[in-house]
Amino acid sequence: MCKTTQMYSPCMAMLAAKALFCLLLGWMAVPAWALDGTQILQKVDRNLEPESYEMYRTLINIEPDGSRKEYLLYSVKKGRDKIVALFLSPASDKGRATLRLGENMWLYIPSVGRPVRITSLQSVVGGVFNNADILRIDYTAEYNVESAQEEKDTYLLSLKANTNAVAYDRLKMVVDKKNLLPITIEAYAASGLLIKTLHYSGIKDFGGGILRPSTLETDSPLYKGYKSVMNYLRIKKREFPDEVFTLNYLPRIEDLRK
Amino acid sequence: MNAASGFWRLCVCAALALHGLAQAAEEPGIAIPELEKKPFEIGGYVELKQEDFRLNRGAPFYELNFPDQSGRRTLDRTTGTLQLNGKYTAGIGTFNFLTNSDITRDQTTHDHDNKFFEAYLSLKPNPGFTLDAGKKTLNWGKGYAWNPVGFIQRPKDPDDPTLAREGYTFVAADFIRSFEGPLQTIAFTPVLLPVSSDVNNDFGKTGHVNVAAKLYFLYRDTDIDLMYLGNGSKTPRFGFDFSRNLGTNMEIHGEWAHISDSQKQVVNAAGQTSLQLANISSYLLGLRYLTEKDTTYIAEYYHNGPGFSDNEATGFYQFVDNAVAQYQTTGNASLLQRAQSLSQGAYGRPNTMQNYLYFRVSQKDAFGIVYFSPAVTLMANLNDKSFSVTPELLYTGINNLELRLRLYLLNGSRVSDFGAKQNSSRLELYARRYF
Numbered sequence: 024m025c026k027t028t029q030m031y032s033p034c035m036a037m038l039a040a041k042a043l044f045c046l047l048l049g050w051m052a053v054p055a056w057a058l059d060g061t062q063i064l065q066k067v068d069r070n071l072e073p074e075s076y077e078m079y080r081t082l083i084n085i086e087p088d089g090s091r092k093e094y095l096l097y098s099v100k101k102g103r104d105k106i107v108a109l110f111l112s113p114a115s116d117k118g119r120a121t122l123r124l125g126e127n128m129w130l131y132i133p134s135v136g137r138p139v140r141i142t143s144l145q146s147v148v149g150g151v152f153n154n155a156d157i158l159r160i161d162y163t164a165e166y167n168v169e170s171a172q173e174e175k176d177t178y179l180l181s182l183k184a185n186t187n188a189v190a191y192d193r194l195k196m197v198v199d200k201k202n203l204l205p206i207t208i209e210a211y212a213a214s215g216l217l218i219k220t221l222h223y224s225g226i227k228d229f230g231g232g233i234l235r236p237s238t239l240e241t242d243s244p245l246y247k248g249y250k251s252v253m254n255y256l257r258i259k260k261r262e263f264p265d266e267v268f269t270l271n272y273l274p275r276i277e278d279l280r281k
Numbered sequence: 282m283n284a285a286s287g288f289w290r291l292c293v294c295a296a297l298a299l300h301g302l303a304q305a306a307e308e309p310g311i312a313i314p315e316l317e318k319k320p321f322e323i324g325g326y327v328e329l330k331q332e333d334f335r336l337n338r339g340a341p342f343y344e345l346n347f348p349d350q351s352g353r354r355t356l357d358r359t360t361g362t363l364q365l366n367g368k369y370t371a372g373i374g375t376f377n378f379l380t381n382s383d384i385t386r387d388q389t390t391h392d393h394d395n396k397f398f399e400a401y402l403s404l405k406p407n408p409g410f411t412l413d414a415g416k417k418t419l420n421w422g423k424g425y426a427w428n429p430v431g432f433i434q435r436p437k438d439p440d441d442p443t444l445a446r447e448g449y450t451f452v453a454a455d456f457i458r459s460f461e462g463p464l465q466t467i468a469f470t471p472v473l474l475p476v477s478s479d480v481n482n483d484f485g486k487t488g489h490v491n492v493a494a495k496l497y498f499l500y501r502d503t504d505i506d507l508m509y510l511g512n513g514s515k516t517p518r519f520g521f522d523f524s525r526n527l528g529t530n531m532e533i534h535g536e537w538a539h540i541s542d543s544q545k546q547v548v549n550a551a552g553q554t555s556l557q558l559a560n561i562s563s564y565l566l567g568l569r570y571l572t573e574k575d576t577t578y579i580a581e582y583y584h585n586g587p588g589f590s591d592n593e594a595t596g597f598y599q600f601v602d603n604a605v606a607q608y609q610t611t612g613n614a615s616l617l618q619r620a621q622s623l624s625q626g627a628y629g630r631p632n633t634m635q636n637y638l639y640f641r642v643s644q645k646d647a648f649g650i651v652y653f654s655p656a657v658t659l660m661a662n663l664n665d666k667s668f669s670v671t672p673e674l675l676y677t678g679i680n681n682l683e684l685r686l687r688l689y690l691l692n693g694s695r696v697s698d699f700g701a702k703q704n705s706s707r708l709e710l711y712a713r714r715y716f
Contacts, residue, residue, distance in 0.1 A: 079316050086651055092680060114324050114715035115681045124465065127502050127526060133366070134445040136420035140504070140524050140532045142571055149645065149652050188529055249651060257316060265459030266408040270504070271468040271497065272457060278405055280318040
């Protein structure tokens with residue numbers, strides 16, 4: 024305690040130094056976590072997919088009685104926020120193509136003959152996956168890391184959408200510490216409602232240094248008993264010109280397949 | 282035939298659909314096709330449709346179409362359709378085709394039709410340039426039910442706007458450039474469309490090579506198109522459209538078109554016709570809104586500049602009454618034939634008047650059933666207050682099978698847009714199997 028006026032100045036100086044130290048520690052600690060979380064998320068993005076790639080995957084909707092509807096999709100992506108998906112089967116959906124540029128999304132249906140704007144919360148396939156899931160861009164393009172917690176074998180990242188145009192307002196992502204790949208992601212609406220949970224599994228070597236989960240399952244309290252699954256069949260690094268990611272090119276996406 | 286036979290046909294249609302459903306249900310799963318691209322691909326669908334019309338006896342179009350069968354109350358129509366689409370790719374070239382064949386039969390007539398909706402060659406040396414030559418459907422405009430800027434395309438059927446339509450024969454190029462910054466894309470599509478007695482002869486006056494073009498921008502997340510059609514088979518016209526998302530669940534769009542020297546043939550009650558020339562504008566404003574519970578609302582207001590006013594439409598209906606009266610009292614069919622001829626033109630087209638409202642509500646995965654989408658569509662003529670209401674049930678849960686049941690209910694006075702139609706209601710069921 025500081026009892027004398029002689030002692031006042033050094034005592035105050037000590038208190039000030041302690042306060043400054045605490046402030047400095049706090050200042051360093053918060054951005055250190057935020058920085059770590061952001062770095063973890065950036066690594067998750069790159070570990071899941073290269074920045075530019077082509078991909079084949081199936082999307083299966085499973086109903087409570089076990090009946091299934093299955094789609095085969097060809098996707099190409101460039102940069103953090105340009106992606107196209109083309110439906111190769113079933114026959115009823117063949118030729119449909121969806122394009123996403125940031126928060127802009129369009130759907131091309133051959134019989135309609137022109138792309139129409141769609142929104143991220145819609146679903147072009149029905150079931151639990153919506154357009155934002157099917158046309159997923161980098162997490163770091165849509166979310167900021169609010170907090171990161173270190174558990175025994177995992178990190179828990181709390182993500183907040185950086186605009187209100189993003190499909191899910193908040194994500195809670197459990198990331199495997201060892202390979203920096205997501206294990207589960209809970210997606211919440213702005214109201215706090217849990218919209219769906221995504222489960223990654225089945226780590227597979229796709230070649231070209233791509234080692235990532237081959238299966239993504241989702242369920243939702245809004246679709247009790249229903250389940251949707253994405254199986255990743257092939258992922259390959261590939262570069263594309265920007266003109267591929269335009270409305271005029273959307274009807275011709277299949278020309279990119281080899 | 283009567284309503285009972287119509288019901289029987291509906292049952293047959295439903296049974297066939299269920300047969301398809303059962304077959305599909307027996308399939309253990311879909312085999313994943315090979316991932317490699319094939320040079321030749323073919324697909325399509327076969328559809329069986331049954332329609333039961335409740336005729337609107339006394340309505341002008343009923344009198345025109347059934348002048349000798351004034352006792353007929355119902356009409357049952359069965360239509361079988363086969364659509365084939367395919368393409369052959371070699372190098373930078375692709376040949377694409379889309380055929381449409383249908384057979385229609387009802388108590389008064391039977392008909393069949395085979396057409397190439399599309400047959401064209403595409404050369405694509407790089408993603409930024411494409412050259413198309415042949416018959417192709419262009420779809421300009423952002424409207425869901427109508428496209429006033431669709432200068433070189435056949436009009437949509439507003440009752441079924443997503444149906445494939447026959448194209449025109451032309452040569453078109455497509456240049457695309459992308460950029461970083463607020464202006465993300467520019468695309469330019471010039472078109473040369475010849476019209477002669479053999480090619481595109483229903484487009485307009487023959488003996489012209491029509492020049493058209495579209496310039497597209499994606500600017501600050503807004504789609505913007507500028508369209509132009511030069512003087513030739515039709516009078517010159519230009520316009521624009523736009524579309525933009527307002528958040529994760531709302532989209533707005535609009536179109537505006539200006540037509541110079543638009544021609545309109547108007548008939549009065551006495552059968553005298555006059556040709557009106559005017560510079561007119563058509564426009565459309567619409568939105569699409571999705572709720573948290575996956576209910577989609579689509580609303581559009583459409584002003585049809587070349588459309589008929591109340592008085593002009595009434596003049597035509599009165600002329601039809603006079604023509605039918607003359608035919609029934611004297612047996613002289615000259616006026617009736619003239620009225621029938623006019624009804625094949627602008628007077629008989631859908632949405633032929635000036636101001637319309639389109640409103641559609643659809644529910645995805647209704648009652649917890651995935652792929653089950655009920656919807657209700659309202660189309661109203663804001664001039665004469667007549668309207669149609671169309672509830673429908675759509676199920677697409679069986680692989681490659683689509684089932685749709687629709688009931689069209691038309692309402693309005695007998696001299697109004699929807700009240701003058703030959704039927705007051707139509708029940709439609711189709712089963713469509715894709716392959």
